[in-house]
Amino acid sequence: MNGQTDLLTNIPKESKVFLDSMIFIYTVEKNPIYYNIAYSIIDGMETGKYLGYTSVMSLIETLAKKDLRTNTTKYDYIAAFFANVGNLTVAKIDHEIAYTATGLRRNYNVSVPDAIQMATAVVNKCDLFITNDAVFKTMQPVRTLILDDIM
């Protein structure tokens, strides 16, 4: 077991964990590679092993897929999930997150959505940022776990 896997399996109870968009997308699409781990991350959050945080950006990126926009039943169920699943805070983009994202965008030259995701984790004092995007390897004000690094 490598250190990155340890990071995921030994998340201390009541830790604050930021979940990037793809964790939700892998779950709804039942991704053949990442589904099991994505499911276990969300299940762990819902059953109270840790507190989940994400941004409204994740909600947009999950629901923006055309197939979902045209299938209102699936769209509504996923929207209901984001509104009701236990132990998940879907953070709005407020002034503090905007100012923090501005600094991250400037310092790391990342895209605005990347900066907003990380700023949301910073402002909410998250202990861990889970994603599957290597971009975040260069930007780690919050300890970051890339799924591909533990597969």
Next chain:
Amino acid sequence: MSSQGQITIPKNVRDSMGIGGGSEFVVMARTESPQVINIYPKVKKWVDVICGIAEGAWGDDPQASTKYVRSLRNEWANRPLD
């Protein structure tokens, strides 16, 4: 709907879903067109509601959804910092 905002779920629906007095629900409103009010029986595990609900939506390539998120974010990154 009553003047107090109450509605009655038809008996055949209650029976078919096994719901009755004391059952709890989640109500979600879609305010944009087409307007919809959804009433969901209280769910034990939301993750089980959504898992696989959009299977295939991102195509057959297992990396397609990862690339999709990156492409959305790159829409904002086509120019250098001012």
